[in-house]
Amino acid sequence: xxxxxxxxxxxxxxxxxxxxxxxxxxxxxxxxxxxxxxxxxxxxxxxxxxxxxxxxxxxxxxxxxxxxxxxxxxxxxxxxxxxxxxxxxxxxxxxxxxxxxxxxxxxxxxxxxxxxxxxxxxxxxxxxxxxxxxxxxxxxxxxxxxxxxxxxxxxxxxxxxxxxxxxxxxxxxxxxxxxxxxxxxxxxxxxxxxxxxxxxxxxxxxxxxxxxxxxxxxxxxxxxxxxxxxxxxxxxxxxxxxxxxxxxxxxxxxxxxxxxxxxxxxxxxxxxxxxxxxxxxxxxxxxxxxxxxxxxxxxxxxxxxxxxxxxxxxxxxxxxxx
Numbered sequence: 001x002x003x004x005x006x007x008x009x010x011x012x013x014x015x016x017x018x019x020x021x022x023x024x025x026x027x028x029x030x031x032x033x034x035x036x037x038x039x040x041x042x043x044x045x046x047x048x049x050x051x052x053x054x055x056x057x058x059x060x061x062x063x064x065x066x067x068x069x070x071x072x073x074x075x076x077x078x079x080x081x082x083x084x085x086x087x088x089x090x091x092x093x094x095x096x097x098x099x100x101x102x103x104x105x106x107x108x109x110x111x112x113x114x115x116x117x118x119x120x121x122x123x124x125x126x127x128x129x130x131x132x133x134x135x136x137x138x139x140x141x142x143x144x145x146x147x148x149x150x151x152x153x154x155x156x157x158x159x160x161x162x163x164x165x166x167x168x169x170x171x172x173x174x175x176x177x178x179x180x181x182x183x184x185x186x187x188x189x190x191x192x193x194x195x196x197x198x199x200x201x202x203x204x205x206x207x208x209x210x211x212x213x214x215x216x217x218x219x220x221x222x223x224x225x226x227x228x229x230x231x232x233x234x235x236x237x238x239x240x241x242x243x244x245x246x247x248x249x250x251x252x253x254x255x256x257x258x259x260x261x262x263x264x265x266x267x268x269x270x271x272x273x274x275x276x277x278x279x280x281x282x283x284x285x286x287x288x289x290x291x292x293x294x295x296x297x298x299x300x301x302x303x304x305x306x307x308x309x310x311x312x313x314x315x316x317x318x319x320x321x322x
Contacts, residue, residue, distance in 0.1 A: 068204030
C-alpha cells in the first residue's frame with residue numbers, strides 16, 4: 001500500500017465579474033523541455049525539506065529515500081531507475097491514496113540502507129515529483145528494524161530491533177502499544193473527547209488525514225478550507241481541512257490539530273472505513289522531540305518536548321489558512 005501524499009493548498013476562486021487575462025503565447029522554441037532523469041536526480045539530491053535515509057542500489061549511490069511506515073512496498077523513482085538502467089519487471093496492482101492502480105515495476109538487484117541488505121526486489125517505479133523523493137523504503141524492507149526520527153537533530157535512522165529486547169525508557173517517553181496489520185502499526189489507545197478512534201502512524205505523508213467516519217464524529221470542528229492530496233501515483237484526492245480539538249493518543253493531548261478529511265483508500269485496506277480513524281502524518285509527529293516506531297515489538301515511543309512530562313499538552317498552534 002502506497003500512502004504518500006503531498007499537500008497542495010487550493011487557490012482561491014477569482015472574483016466574479018473580473019475578466020481573465022488572455023494566456024500569453026509562448027514560442028515553441030521557448031517551451032522548456034522535460035527534465036532528464038539526471039537533472040531530476042540532481043534536483044532531489046539538493047532538496048533538504050524531507051528527512052531521508054541514504055540508500056545504495058547495486059552498490060551505487062547513496063540516494064536519499066523517504067522511510068514510509070504506511071507503504072507495504074519499497075518504491076524506486078522512475079528517474080533513478082532509468083539512470084541506473086534497472087530492468088523492467090511486471091506490472092503490479094498497488095493501493096494508493098486514491099485507490100487501487102496498476103503500475104510499472106523495476107528489478108532491483110540489491111539494496112542497502114543502514115544494517116539492512118536486500119536482494120532481488122521487484123519495486124514499483126513512480127515519478128519522483130509525486131513521491132517527493134528519489135524513492136521510499138517500505139515495510140517490506142524494514143522487517144526486524146525500528147525507525148527512529150530525531151526531530152531535534154533532523155535525522156532519521158534505522159536500527160535493528162529484536163523482540164523482548166527493548167531499549168530503556170526515559171522519563172520523557174510515552175510508550176504506546178499497537179496492533180500490527182499488514183506490517184503497519186495501528187494504535188487503539190487513542191480518543192477524541194473520550195470516544196475511541198484508531199490511529200495509523202504514517203511517516204510517508206506530511207499531513208494527517210481523517211476518514212469520513214471521523215469527519216462525521218467531529219462535524220462541529222472548525223473548517224479550514226479545501227486541500228488537494230497528491231498520491232504517489234500522481235492522482236489527486238480532494239479533501240476538506242478542519243481544525244480539531246480533543247484528540248488524545250496514548251494519554252497525550254493534542255490541540256489545534258489540522259486534519260484533511262478524505263475517503264482515502266488505505267482506510268479500507270486497514271478495515272477502518274466505517275469506524276473513526278486517522279493517519280498520523282509528519283505534521284503531528286514532529287511535535288515530539290523523537291519518535292521511535294518499533295514494528296517487531298508493536299511499540300511506538302513518543303519523546304515529549306522538554307518540561308512537558310507533567311500533564312502533557314501538545315499543540316500544533318493553529319491550522320494553515322486555505
